[in-house]
Amino acid sequence: MASTTTVEPGxxxxxxxxxxxxxxxxxxxxxxxxxIALIVIFCLAPFYWMIVTSFRDVGFTFDNTPxxxxxxxxxxxxxxxxxxxxxxAQALLNSAIIGxxxxxxxxxxxxxxxxxxxxxxxxxxxxVLGIVLGASMFPGxxxxxxxxxxxxxxxxxxxxxxxxxxDISFALPLxxxxxxxxxxxxxxxxxxxxxxxxATPGQAFRKVILPLAAPGLFTxxxxxxxxxxxxxxxxxxxxxxxxxxxxxxxxAFTGSQPQQEPYTAIMAAGTVVTVxxxxxxxxxxxxxxxxxxxxxxxx
Amino acid sequence: xxxxxxxxxxxxxxxxxxRGRRGRSEHAAAQNRLGLYLIAxxxxxxxIVIGYPVVRxxxxxxxxxxxxxxxxxxxxxxxxxxxxxxTHWLFQRCGDISCPxxxxxxxxxxxxxxxxxxxxxxxxxxxxLGMWMALVMSRAFKGRGLLRASVLVPWSIPTAxxxxxxxxxxxxxGIANSLLRTEILWTGSQWPAxxxxxxxxxxxxxxxxxxxxxxxxxxxPEDVYEAAKVDGATKWQRFTRITLPLVKPALMVAIxxxxxxxxxxxxxxYILTGGANNTTTLSxxxxxxxxxxxxxxxxxxxxxxxxxxxxxxVFVRVLGANVVQTTQSQQKGAR
Numbered sequence: 202m203a204s205t206t207t208v209e210p211g212x213x214x215x216x217x218x219x220x221x222x223x224x225x226x227x228x229x230x231x232x233x234x235x236x237i238a239l240i241v242i243f244c245l246a247p248f249y250w251m252i253v254t255s256f257r258d259v260g261f262t263f264d265n266t267p268x269x270x271x272x273x274x275x276x277x278x279x280x281x282x283x284x285x286x287x288x289x290a291q292a293l294l295n296s297a298i299i300g301x302x303x304x305x306x307x308x309x310x311x312x313x314x315x316x317x318x319x320x321x322x323x324x325x326x327x328x329v330l331g332i333v334l335g336a337s338m339f340p341g342x343x344x345x346x347x348x349x350x351x352x353x354x355x356x357x358x359x360x361x362x363x364x365x366x367x368d369i370s371f372a373l374p375l376x377x378x379x380x381x382x383x384x385x386x387x388x389x390x391x392x393x394x395x396x397x398x399x400a401t402p403g404q405a406f407r408k409v410i411l412p413l414a415a416p417g418l419f420t421x422x423x424x425x426x427x428x429x430x431x432x433x434x435x436x437x438x439x440x441x442x443x444x445x446x447x448x449x450x451x452x453a454f455t456g457s458q459p460q461q462e463p464y465t466a467i468m469a470a471g472t473v474v475t476v477x478x479x480x481x482x483x484x485x486x487x488x489x490x491x492x493x494x495x496x497x498x499x500x
Numbered sequence: 501x502x503x504x505x506x507x508x509x510x511x512x513x514x515x516x517x518x519r520g521r522r523g524r525s526e527h528a529a530a531q532n533r534l535g536l537y538l539i540a541x542x543x544x545x546x547x548i549v550i551g552y553p554v555v556r557x558x559x560x561x562x563x564x565x566x567x568x569x570x571x572x573x574x575x576x577x578x579x580x581x582x583x584x585x586x587t588h589w590l591f592q593r594c595g596d597i598s599c600p601x602x603x604x605x606x607x608x609x610x611x612x613x614x615x616x617x618x619x620x621x622x623x624x625x626x627x628x629l630g631m632w633m634a635l636v637m638s639r640a641f642k643g644r645g646l647l648r649a650s651v652l653v654p655w656s657i658p659t660a661x662x663x664x665x666x667x668x669x670x671x672x673x674g675i676a677n678s679l680l681r682t683e684i685l686w687t688g689s690q691w692p693a694x695x696x697x698x699x700x701x702x703x704x705x706x707x708x709x710x711x712x713x714x715x716x717x718x719x720x721p722e723d724v725y726e727a728a729k730v731d732g733a734t735k736w737q738r739f740t741r742i743t744l745p746l747v748k749p750a751l752m753v754a755i756x757x758x759x760x761x762x763x764x765x766x767x768x769x770y771i772l773t774g775g776a777n778n779t780t781t782l783s784x785x786x787x788x789x790x791x792x793x794x795x796x797x798x799x800x801x802x803x804x805x806x807x808x809x810x811x812x813x814v815f816v817r818v819l820g821a822n823v824v825q826t827t828q829s830q831q832k833g834a835r
């Protein structure tokens with residue numbers, strides 16, 4: 202009995218407390234904290250290493266001291282330096298343009314579909330859900346070849362639309378799925394209540410439904426934006442120097458010596474791209490977890 | 501905002517139901533109509549961005565690539581190719597001869613086995629590790645916020661950055677060799693290179709798997725465990741007889757998502773190893789082929805697509821991963 206009660210403190214606090222007193226030492230709690238520590242280290246150590254390296258002098262790239270040494274901002278200057286053939290600021294702008302356009306289009310179309318899927322009973326609903334889910338798992342390479350040829354033929358190669366349109370293929374299914382989840386959780390009765398209380402349909406929508414739906418819409422938009430921001434396969438083949446997004450720019454980042462990989466500068470570029478995203482995700486973590494587990498779609 | 505129309509229109513179908521059966525069927529018809537109107541734009545967009553390219557790819561795959569015909573040495577303009585693009589990949593035929601080693605045509609089966617190897621290895625590791633993480637997270641009283649925050653970090657980093665980060669970690673003078681006190685050329689030979697790709701993928705995606713499994717764990721009612729405990733079930737029995745069967749739907753969905761995702765893996769091996777040393781996956785092979793001939797690449801991408809589709813089909817039919825229902829029922833558990 203003692204062995205069974207100690208292992209799952211989360212399940213039965215009342216049963217564990219006496220057992221813990223009996224055994225004298227809270228092994229279960231220690232194991233729980235150890236597990237937490239291991240997970241946190243596992244998740245954060247490489248990220249930490251990227252940030253530490255990004256502030257390290259290029260001459261000490263392989264210093265390998267686990268804490269910051271030879272701290273400098275030079276790497277960040279190198280990242281935005283255009284004299285080496287990189288144009289990172291342009292790439293950031295490109296990523297922002299592609300991400301924002303993709304997100305707006307996906308949410309604009311997805312919001313109607315999600316509303317129907319969450320609130321209406323109509324024929325073929327499960328078929329539509331299946332199609333949407335199937336589309337979100339669709340392999341990008343299957344689109345790449347025909348689009349590559351098509352865009353070359355019609356002169357779209359290296360334009361923004363050539364990058365935005367393929368991104369819709371995964372952003373729209375993701376948007377529909379996550380929004381459907383959020384919408385089906387919303388207390389729609391409140392809309393009826395507002396109407397009963399004498400609000401016009403417009404007021405009921407503006408003052409009741411919109412404030413309730415806004416966080417879900419925003420989270421969905423963030424997820425779609427992250428997915429578009431992180432896309433690499435399509436962008437690496439369909440973009441030109443002028444339109445390449447940050448993911449492609451980082452993969453192709455060149456240093457002053459062609460034979461040497463500019464690690465510290467790349468880590469700085471990675472930090473620039475990642476840290477705003479991480480902050481955003483951490484601020485919205487609760488909702489993002491809800492959206493992710495509902496949509497089950499990887500960014 | 502954009503939902504205004506939907507809101508006002510939806511308010512109407514609720515009313516006619518007072519008129520009895522006829523009203524109810526009108527109500528259903530109205531819902532069907534409204535549903536169709538609201539769904540149609542998205543379906544049309546998906547048909548344009550996915551349907552059209554797929555049909556075009558299938559059409560292309562039956563066309564000859566313009567270029568020198570290896571059999572005759574003459575320049576060909578293209579034209580109908582029959583199944584020659586498919587036999588090129590599946591049976592490694594380049595014209596009438598079998599493809600010489602080193603050409604892309606000869607790499608199909610090795611990329612296929614590399615892709616399958618990555619899939620099996622990463623999914624097994626990620627599911628086991630993810631299960632453990634989910635159990636730790638579900639039991640944690642304090643530090644749950646910290647856990648959730650740190651688990652989201654690898655997920656939110658772009659894969660291209662992840663690949664560069666691990667490329668640096670696995671550099672010869674890098675931190676991996678320094679910590680392990682080894683001198684391995686990680687990206688220099690087959691198994692270390694594959695291992696590097698697997699580690700990077702495990703780091704990036706295990707937290708995501710853990711979140712999916714955790715959502716499944718949280719819908720298991722507490723009293724089931726209580727009852728089992730009263731009946732004297734051991735910890736292991738409770739895990740295998742309660743947790744596993746009850747979390748199975750969520751687990752199957754997580755595995756399905758991951759399998760389909762690794763089968764199309766591109767970013768990590770492409771940036772980390774460049775596809776060298778037997779880390780070329782099907783997606784990388786398609787990309788390498790594109791500039792050597794669209795139509796042949798289209799055949800390969802169609803093969804890849806059909807293969808992934810078949811795997812998904814087997815999962816859903818044979819193993820009973822009910823994606824739609826499970827993800828729907830999980831939403832409650834997620835909060």
